[in-house]
Amino acid sequence: MKALVLYDSLGGNTSKVAQRIHRTLQEADWVDSHLIKVEKVTELDFYEYDLLFLGSPVIAWGPTNAMRDLVMGRLRAYHGDRIRPSAPLRPGKFGVSFCTYSGTHIGVAEAIPLTKWFSSFLGHIGCQILDEWHIPGEFHGQEEANVAGRLGDIRGRPNEADLAEVENRVKGLLAGLDAWLKKT
Numbered sequence: 001m002k003a004l005v006l007y008d009s010l011g012g013n014t015s016k017v018a019q020r021i022h023r024t025l026q027e028a029d030w031v032d033s034h035l036i037k038v039e040k041v042t043e044l045d046f047y048e049y050d051l052l053f054l055g056s057p058v059i060a061w062g063p064t065n066a067m068r069d070l071v072m073g074r075l076r077a078y079h080g081d082r083i084r085p086s087a088p089l090r091p092g093k094f095g096v097s098f099c100t101y102s103g104t105h106i107g108v109a110e111a112i113p114l115t116k117w118f119s120s121f122l123g124h125i126g127c128q129i130l131d132e133w134h135i136p137g138e139f140h141g142q143e144e145a146n147v148a149g150r151l152g153d154i155r156g157r158p159n160e161a162d163l164a165e166v167e168n169r170v171k172g173l174l175a176g177l178d179a180w181l182k183k184t
């Protein structure tokens, strides 16, 4: 199974999550995982992958500009030819959306629009959405936001406990997919 972990990160938080996802995927000998930061993309065809992880920091409830440009560019390129009305599901193609966010003002409600946005794209290209992950991330350089927001004290997050949880979630998904592949 060919996997892609495509992410953006302005300050390193989302990068930590993406790397942990990729590392965990690599531990499964039946998964060929590729980790790509959005700025490194030259050629990329989402249809080449079976398992897509799309991640970004939450920036004003949405993705980074680079991530938005890439996704919307591919959406335009696929429209009409590969993206068909009713977005037929492509068997064996799966997607997971993830983000890091600070949730300073209204908590996880600031992050859900972003993962829904990713999932909407994944749905358009026929992926079955497996999950949407919202991981707290320190707001770089914003001391008050890091202690007085809706998520409480988020200094140093994502921390090892957050990353261990991500790892467990990836392992759980892989166990489910492995069983599905073997039709057990």
Ligand SMILES: Cc1cc2nc3c(=O)[nH]c(=O)nc-3n(C[C@H](O)[C@H](O)[C@H](O)COP(=O)(O)O)c2cc1C
Residues within 6 Å of the ligand: 008, 009, 010, 011, 012, 013, 014, 015, 056, 057, 058, 059, 060, 061, 062, 100, 101, 102, 103, 104, 110, 111, 136, 137, 138, 139, 140
């Ligand atoms: C310009 C800017 C806007 C942000 N907007 C939001 C926001 O609307 N909601 C939120 O929960 N976090 C917001 N954040 C916080 C980031 O999503 C959070 O710190 C994230 O973990 C940063 O990830 P990174 O280190 O990978 O860039 C914003 C951060 C920046 C720099």
